[in-house]
Amino acid sequence: MEMDHIYGNVCEDKTESYRASQATLKATTKVQIPLLIIGAILLLGVAVLGTLTYKYASKLSDEQKKFALMDAQYKNISAVLNNTDAQYKDLLATYNISSGKLSDEQKKFALMDAQYKDISAVLNNTDAKYKDLLATYKICSTECSCRACPEGWKHHKGKCYLFSSSKMNWEGSRDHCITLGGHLIIVNNQEEQNFLAAQAKGVSHWIGLNDRAVEGQWRWVDNISLNETGAIFWYKRSDPNQADEPDNWKKEDPLGENCASIYLTADWHDNSCKTNYPFVCETLASS
Structure with missing residues (x-):
């Protein structure tokens, strides 16, 4: 037990x-x-x-x-x-x-x-x-469509813009943009002008506008006349005794001023095509 x-x-x-x-x-x-x-x-x-x-x-x-x-x-x-x-x-x-x-x-x-x-x-x-x-x-949205720009270029509304750091005369700027697969900027409307002015930041840059062929007949680098685009942003002076731009000033260049730039005031000026300025190239963004 x-x-x-x-x-x-x-x-x-x-x-x-x-x-x-x-x-x-x-x-x-x-x-x-x-x-x-x-x-x-x-x-x-x-x-x-x-x-x-x-x-x-x-x-x-x-x-x-x-x-x-x-x-x-x-x-x-x-x-x-x-x-x-x-x-x-x-x-x-x-x-x-x-x-x-x-x-x-x-x-x-x-x-x-x-x-x-x-x-x-x-x-x-x-x-x-x-x-x-x-x-x-807006990744892959209908507005940007996933478009891409080359390195160093800025994307805006389906286009790419290069604001150069180097300076060239107008012809050199035009040719350099072509070698990069683009052209000097063509301003088509107020919105694009505002973008251009904001990015230029008060520094004069060449744009793709000139009257070298016929004085007073301003054309873009694609041969479209300024009047056809209808986007015109020449500088207007407040002094009535001074001419507005373009004024074809000849004191620095006897040939006059036949190439256009965006100026310090964010409006356009005509300048001697021999002057060295930075420039703005543009091209379509790739999809």
Whole structure:
């Protein structure tokens, strides 16, 4: 009878130990599964957003640097997430499954869960900035049509513009633009004139307008007359005793002033074609 009593106590101890172990394992699993799901969702989100970043960045021109920076931010977030995931796995590996230590380990899991939530918040914030950037530059919209410009050229309304840093006379400027696959700028409307003035920043630049063939008959480099385009922005002087532009001033050049530039005032002046100015080339943006 004494042996039966001892055997019974041993069975009860083993049964209670087994039940405690199973309860601890279930509690651990309940904590573990949600965090693993959070990690998987965040990793998937980073992967998807990284794919979107690459897809759109490959179609850009002037905005490539901005999108490259955004892509780097995503990669940094992914690295932080991977590091946190590694810490989580280490914690699981060293986790002591016992009911007595479960409350202490729960605190560690709570801290890990908070880290995941912080990363998720950063990811969501970066995603919002990325979407704002897409909206700002209207990626692949009907307005920009994903058109690209050569490096150093500025995109505007389906065209590319090069504001030179070097100076040449009017003929040299015209020929140089041709070698680059474009031509000296032809101003077609007020909106384009405003863009030209803003980019010239108060510095005189040659434009593609001249009356070298016949004095007073101003034509663009495509041989279209100024009157046909109807966009005319000659400088008008406030002093009635002084002539407005073009005035064909001959004191510096006996041949007169037969080539046009955008001047300091953001209006047009005629100048001697021999003068060296920066210049503006234009061409259609490539699709």
